[in-house]
Amino acid sequence: MLNKTELAARGFSRRSFGRIATVVTAGTTLPFFNEFSLAQQAAPRGSRGAMPTDAVRISSNENPLGPCQDALDAIYKVAKYGGRYSPFGEQQQFIKAVADTDDLKPDYIAAYAGSSDPLHRAVCAFTSPTKSLVMSDPGYEAGGRTAEFIGAKVHRIPLRKDFSHDVEAMVKADPNAGIIYICNPNNPSGSMTSMKDIEWVVANKPKGSILLLDEAYIHFAQDETGAPLVKADKDVIILRTFSKAYGMAGIRAGTALGRPDLLEKLRPYGSGMLPITGLVAATASLRNKTLIAERRKINKDIRENVFEFLDSKKFSYVPSVSNKFMLEVGRPGMDVVNALAKEKVYIGRVWKIWPTKVRVTIGTQEEMDKFKAALVKVMA
């Protein structure tokens, strides 16, 4: 076995090593959930991984615009050097670009191949059978599923009437909470929780817990983020992904932002090399200072067009500032999901707390026009 110095050199404490023996007897670790796998699980039978080529895919909160031209150019430029694990220090350059963007020191940033990996790790590191996860209902399921799988309690707290997180109820839910999880804007509702509320959580959350602030969709909504809380050394880990506004779900890049001691707790949960294609594309995207404003406007314009249509047809929906929204269908949601799939329009899933609402991702204008036509047909 490794001695103390060797362990320390690899970033492991003696204590964590002392507990490792139990891992091996477990003989398994955790399942992995992300937006794609959750969408696939909930997809109508026959459509899992086998949508027709002319399908309207508005099920996984993907961005049909894909990577920006700068990101593509960066991929084209680096790919031929891909014989090297790290031809030009791509990971360090990515970290530096994030540091510049979010005004954080480099050691407050950890790179991952998306945000699902660090979400999964954070739940492993900060919840347990005696430390619960507190999240919203409806909320993004991945963290809650992982927590339940490892035997941690999950407290699902309904959103307020204005669809923001009920931060008072969340903070009061369990004095032994390990994580208060806030996805902002929320998935699936697309609704915001104010920075004031988030700061209130940080000031009032149970001792020993962290705020896990999932900003996967923040770029669609606003420039203000939780990064200053990280800079101020609060007990906060922020998750970011390049899969959404940056259009890189298939390219893979993401980050966790947090105090170095918090990020260190995520580190041991396995990992491999990151693809340099994802790293350079993410770096180039961050350096494009107009990209997010442009994409935010495109998304907003199409979303507002859809909402105008829904208003005109007297549909009700949850107001959203994100790339998806919850549509009220007045019947079991999955009936509408399945009926739309027959029209080759694949929308998202249903949350138990809102059984007659379905999640719809904002696609291109053309895709949303097809969605509108199919919806009218199906609901007639």
Add this chain to the structure above:
Amino acid sequence: MLNKTELAARGFSRRSFGRIATVVTAGTTLPFFNEFSLAQQAAPRGSRGAMPTDAVRISSNENPLGPCQDALDAIYKVAKYGGRYSPFGEQQQFIKAVADTDDLKPDYIAAYAGSSDPLHRAVCAFTSPTKSLVMSDPGYEAGGRTAEFIGAKVHRIPLRKDFSHDVEAMVKADPNAGIIYICNPNNPSGSMTSMKDIEWVVANKPKGSILLLDEAYIHFAQDETGAPLVKADKDVIILRTFSKAYGMAGIRAGTALGRPDLLEKLRPYGSGMLPITGLVAATASLRNKTLIAERRKINKDIRENVFEFLDSKKFSYVPSVSNKFMLEVGRPGMDVVNALAKEKVYIGRVWKIWPTKVRVTIGTQEEMDKFKAALVKVMA
């Protein structure tokens, strides 16, 4: 918690779920070793991640040729669709290309972002404090390090005088072995173990153990692989990577080949989405039916040129059929590693059992000419 049906739907048995609770109390999992991280750990001080741009990088068994043109074209073509997690079923297409290449059914193939991940998983799944790992000495360290970390015994069996694996000694080493690990051709020695010996291991290995056959470098050596053993449903898992002959270390793709019930044991050890860039590049590389022969010849020609030089200068070395070889330097190996680094030639590391040998990767002819000049200077 999940019920039995839900668990089964996610591929988990009740038994593995019953044991999962211990994972959470462990509070950590495993460190991750691969060729790059091992090379970085062993690198001379000051050169870790910060080699000069004109450095000769022959330390990590990388392929300076990078991805082939077909692979690059595939990356260029798919990247713009990277807003989707899986725009055209890239993973299924990759699995099909592997199935065609190795004459295996698709469910005998699991895709990973390289071969280090499934190596790591296999050690977690098949070794334990009561099930050891048997490997060669010298051998590729990653599996042994993981095994030791989780408290499994590691039996390191010296290579035979002809530098092949001593399969009789390996099979006899421990009746409770969980894994017999053979890297073929071996890393670091670049030497082959015959298919006859490998078949003998399969026929004679301890009950309940598997042969973990690491074919990361097989493409440099020969067309014959262990795939027929997998096809014949033997207790064999083969690891393959696109990081070596295919030149995709920074692009990321790899596989584990094995009976579905063996691959299933690797599956639960966490994972995320694979980059579609890696998947399409690997698929295109497999479909290029002349690539491996071409690259094998390039590697062989440069290797033989280096060996001729070493012969002429009376250096001794371990004969190799791979993209690296062990050079005898007649003094502590790290002294030569450090001296060469001062000449901006970064070679590989030293194995304890061979303290006066250093590993050298075969780079381009130009790189090897610089290596030769620096070696003469340093050894003078």
